[in-house]
Amino acid sequence: xxxxxxxxxxxxxxxxxxxxxxxxxxxxxxxxxxxxxxxxxxxxxxxxxxxxxxxxxxxxxxxxxxxxxxxxxxxxxxxxxxxxxxxxxxxxxxxxxxxxxxxxxxxxxxxxxxxxxxxxxxxxxxxxxxxxxxxxxxxxxxxxxxxxxxxxxxxxxxxxxxxxxxxxxxxxxxxxxxxxxxxxxxxxxxxxxxxxxxxxxxxxxxxxxxxxxxxxxxxxxxxxxxxxxxxxxxxxxxxxxxxxxxxxxxxxxxxxxxxxxxxxxxxxxxxxxxxxxxxxxxxxxxxxxxxxxxxxxxxxxxxxxxxxxxxxxxxxxxxxxxxxxxxxxxxxxxxxxxxxxxxxxxxxxxxxxxxxxxxxxxxxxxxxxxxxxxxxxxxxxxxxxxxxxxxxxxxxxxxxxxxxxxxxxxxxxxxxxxxxxxxxxxxxxxxxxxxxxxxxxxxxxxxxxxxxxxxxxxxxxxxxxxxxxxxxxxxxxxxxxxxxxxxxxxxxxxxxxxxxxxxxxxxxxxxxxxxxxxxxxxxxxxxxxxxxxxxxxxxxxxxxxxxxxxxxxxxxxxxxxxx
Numbered sequence: 337x338x339x340x341x342x343x344x345x346x347x348x349x350x351x352x353x354x355x356x357x358x359x360x361x362x363x364x365x366x367x368x369x370x371x372x373x374x375x376x377x378x379x380x381x382x383x384x385x386x387x388x389x390x391x392x393x394x395x396x397x398x399x400x401x402x403x404x405x406x407x408x409x410x411x412x413x414x415x416x417x418x419x420x421x422x423x424x425x426x427x428x429x430x431x432x433x434x435x436x437x438x439x440x441x442x443x444x445x446x447x448x449x450x451x452x453x454x455x456x457x458x459x460x461x462x463x464x465x466x467x468x469x470x471x472x473x474x475x476x477x478x479x480x481x482x483x484x485x486x487x488x489x490x491x492x493x494x495x496x497x498x499x500x501x502x503x504x505x506x507x508x509x510x511x512x513x514x515x516x517x518x519x520x521x522x523x524x525x526x527x528x529x530x531x532x533x534x535x536x537x538x539x540x541x542x543x544x545x546x547x548x549x550x551x552x553x554x555x556x557x558x559x560x561x562x563x564x565x566x567x568x569x570x571x572x573x574x575x576x577x578x579x580x581x582x583x584x585x586x587x588x589x590x591x592x593x594x595x596x597x598x599x600x601x602x603x604x605x606x607x608x609x610x611x612x613x614x615x616x617x618x619x620x621x622x623x624x625x626x627x628x629x630x631x632x633x634x635x636x637x638x639x640x641x642x643x644x645x646x647x648x649x650x651x652x653x654x655x656x657x658x659x660x661x662x663x664x665x666x667x668x669x670x671x672x673x674x675x676x677x678x679x680x681x682x683x684x685x686x687x688x689x690x691x692x693x694x695x696x697x698x699x700x701x702x703x704x705x706x707x708x709x710x711x712x713x714x715x716x717x718x719x720x721x722x723x724x725x726x727x728x729x730x731x732x733x734x735x736x737x738x739x740x741x742x743x744x745x746x747x748x749x750x751x752x753x754x755x756x757x758x759x760x761x762x763x764x765x766x767x768x769x770x771x772x773x774x775x776x777x778x779x780x781x782x783x784x785x786x787x788x789x790x791x792x793x794x795x796x797x798x799x800x801x802x803x804x805x806x807x808x809x810x811x812x813x814x815x816x817x818x819x820x821x822x823x824x825x826x827x828x829x830x831x832x833x834x835x836x837x838x839x840x841x842x843x844x845x846x847x848x849x850x851x852x853x854x855x856x857x858x859x860x861x862x863x864x865x866x867x868x869x870x871x872x873x874x875x876x877x878x879x880x881x882x883x884x885x886x887x888x889x890x891x892x893x894x895x896x897x898x899x
Contacts, residue, residue, distance in 0.1 A: 338397045341389055349390035361385070378631035379590040381754060387746035395753040399644060403739045405659075407647035409640050409752065410740035411698040412663035417736035421449075423500060423701035424726045425667065429454030429478035430713050431827045432834075433489030436479040440494060442716055446723055450500040451532075452703060453490070454478035455512075460547050462508045462883030466832040475827035477713065482835040482878045487515040488522075497525050501532035502577070502667065502701075507549040509536040510558050511879050513566075513575075514869040533574035533623055533667075536562050539600040539772065540579050542895070543781040544586035549883060552773055554890040557861055560607040565866040567618040574623035576604065577667065584627040585673050587789020590638050591755065593627065595762035596781055598645060599772045602763075605654055615654045619661035628694040629671045630686065637748050639666070639697030640740075641755035668699040675710040679805030680815060683707040688725050695729055696742055702726055712820040779896055835878060842876030850875055851885055858889040 339346075375383040384391070399407060404414030413419070426448050428439040440451055455478040458470035464482045465474045474480050481487060491501070496519075503512050513534045520530055538555040541548045548555065559576060566575035580597035584590065601622070608618055626642070628635050646664035650656040670690035675683045684707050691704050704722040706714030714722070730736060742748045769775055776782075795801035802808045850872050857863045872882055 339393050340395065340397055341393050346390045346393045349388050353386070353388060353390070357385075377590075377634040377751075378629055379634055381591070381634070381751070381758075387750055389746060391750040392744075392746045395749050399753070399756075400743065400749065406651070406662055408643040408663055410743050412643065412665055412700070416698065416739045417695075417730075418739065421730045421736060422695065422699050422726075423450035423667075424448050424723060424730075425450035425452040425500070425502060425701045425703055426719055426723050427452040427454050427502075427504065427669075427703050428719070429456070429504075430821070431475040431824055432480060432831050433486045434492070435475070435824070435827070437490055437492050437494070439716070439719075440491075443719060443723065444494075444499070446720055447727060448723055450502065450701060451494070452502040453504060455503070455505050456480045459512075459879065460505055460508065462511075462549050462879055464878045464880035465828060465835055467880055471828075474831050476823055480827070480831045481512060481515070482831070482880070483838045483876065484515050484518055484873050485834055485838050486831075487512070487519050491519065496520055496523070497529045500701075501530075503532070503534045506535055506538055506541050506545075506547055507555065508879055508883060509534040510562050510866060511869055511873065511882055513562060514866060514873045517570075517870055518874045527569055527573075528571040530570055531572045531574075533577045534562065535577045535579060535625065537576055537579045537600060537625075539603060539776065540582050540597070542776045542893070543583060543596060543600075544588070544785055545582040546895070548893050550886065550890045551893045552776065554858070554861075554886075555893075556603065556607055556773075558865060559604055560611065561864045561866055563604065563608050563618050563622075564611055564613055565864055566621065567613065572621075574621050574665075577623050577625045578604070579625040581625050581627045581669055583785065584629065584671070586785050587673075587792060588785040589788045590629055590631070590634055591758055592762070592781075592784055592788065594638055594642050594645075594755065595759045596784075597624065597626070598642070598649065598759060599763060599766050599781075601646070602649065602653075603772050605650075609654070615650070615656050616658040616661050619650060619654070619656055620658060620663075624664060624666035626666050626668055627671050628668050628690040628697070628699075630674055630690065632689060632693045633742075633748055633751060635690070635693040636697040636742055637751035637755050639668075639694075639699070640743075640748070640752045641759060642666070643698070644752070644756055645759050665700045667701040667703070668694040668697075669703040670694070670705045672705055672709060675705060675707075676803065676806055677710045678815065679811060680707055680710060680818060682804055683710070684721060684725070687722065688729075691725055692729055692733075692735070695735060696740075698740065708818055708820060711818060715819060715821050717819075777896070782895075838876050839878065847872075847875050847877065847881075850877070851881065854882065854885055855889055858886055 400409055403411035403416055426443050429436050456475050457473045459481045463469045465480050505512055536559055538559055562575040566573045578597055578601050580593035583596050584593040643664045647662040650662045656662055670687045674686050687704050694702055704725045706718030706722045708714055708718045796803055799807045854868050857865055857868045
């Protein structure tokens with residue numbers, strides 16, 4: 337391996353730095369002390385006073401490399417934003433399919449280049465809108481989807497061959513994928529031309545977000561089935577979005593967000609390989625989803641380190657030979673957990689800084705949060721401002737002209753390498769302790785997330801972690817009244833009426849036969865669950881029909897609480 341500078345130069349630089357500390361720094365500190373005795377990143381990594389070429393010398397030149405070339409530290413593609421900007425994918429979802437469809441079309445008219453969909457809690461958890469558990473939640477924090485008819489309303493008038501569609505859903509993700517496929521076939525689309533993703537990353541649910549239905553084993557089997565099915569039938573589609581975002585939003589450190597996500601990746605790859613599918617047949621369409629937090633340089637380094645770690649895992653552990661199998665591609669969202677109700681317009685500034693870090697970190701797609709999301713689903717005005725934030729970065733700042741412009745920065749290169757080393761250290765510990773699935777059952781990941789979340793809460797309470805408008809620069813002047821997105825009280829009635837109509841119009845004999853087939857497929861782990869699910873949704877099955885049937889086969893998951 338080749339170092340950036342030779343050892344003699346490194347020693348000379350370190351000697352010069354030590355002399356500078358003894359003379360200039362010590363003399364200045366006698367006149368004015370630093371604000372704190374020690375400095376750390378948001379993720380608790382110690383930060384030096386200054387970085388020099390000697391710090392970057394720890395990184396081999398070949399680990400930095402060039403964009404589009406292994407190990408992809410500087411970006412997954414050779415030209416990055418000089419060829420095409422990242423996809424601007426503002427998330428939307430509320431009410432019925434028709435309601436959200438209007439928001440999609442508004443955002444597209446404002447320049448959005450990709451669609452991202454949020455679903456309500458009943459849809460996420462596999463309940464139909466007229467189930468007793470759904471009362472009060474239908475369409476409230478996302479769009480309600482029970483049947484294929486809802487999916488048709490959701491994407492009415494939108495050409496799915498021309499726009500990428502992301503669906504943020506997990507335990508019931510494969511059912512929405514089946515609806516999406518049937519809708520595409522009804523419209524006569526070429527499935528190989530569809531682009532986008534379902535999230536489908538179920539392991540992070542057990543770790544962090546807690547939106548799970550079935551036990552771990554059948555849930556991972558469903559993910560495996562989505563990956564193998566799409567690899568054969570949807571060449572441009574990402575069948576999973578392996579997500580660190582929710583791990584972070586549950587309170588983890590940025591380091592654990594990165595490492596735990598890659599631990600989940602390893603499980604999914606191993607499960608697909610057990611089917612006999614070669615790694616290069618499916619790995620090119622694996623995609624990721626990360627948060628961009630407030631520590632600007634830490635986030636840039638995190639994204640660069642993730643690309644490097646992923647490339648090495650896929651090549652060295654799994655034997656990937658196709659460069660596409662080693663390119664980590666990720667969607668990014670600014671940090672919803674950082675948004676505040678007090679002085680809520682400051683959220684525009686927070687989001688702008690986080691979005692810029694995501695771009696400098698090389699994201700492929702980006703959602704910027706609305707200034708009013710601490711209150712409710714964002715209004716159109718807030719979404720327009722969030723989208724304009726991305727557009728200003730893309731069109732006015734010129735940061736897109738140079739690929740990885742922070743590459744070579746002593747601090748960023750040092751922190752990238754530090755992140756890589758710490759990520760692999762955590763992955764080794766996971767393996768030594770018995771692997772990801774075992775540690776999920778034991779609550780190991782959950783404890784790490786909870787511990788950092790608790791520490792962060794204490795730091796906010798004491799003021800050690802500044803939050804402008806909350807524990808710093810608090811202003812007694814009341815904020816201007818904010819107009820929040822209203823909840824339409826007719827949503828549940830409109831939604832349930834359509835679901836009942838679909839049930840009444842379907843062929844009951846054919847439907848019952850298909851449900852029996854679903855049970856048989858579910859009992860045989862070697863079979864892929866997607867084909868029978870596609871036939872069920874085509875026949876008028878509701879999401880609840882499928883989920884409740886499978887609960888009878890697989891049961892449900894109950895977590896052992898972590899204290």
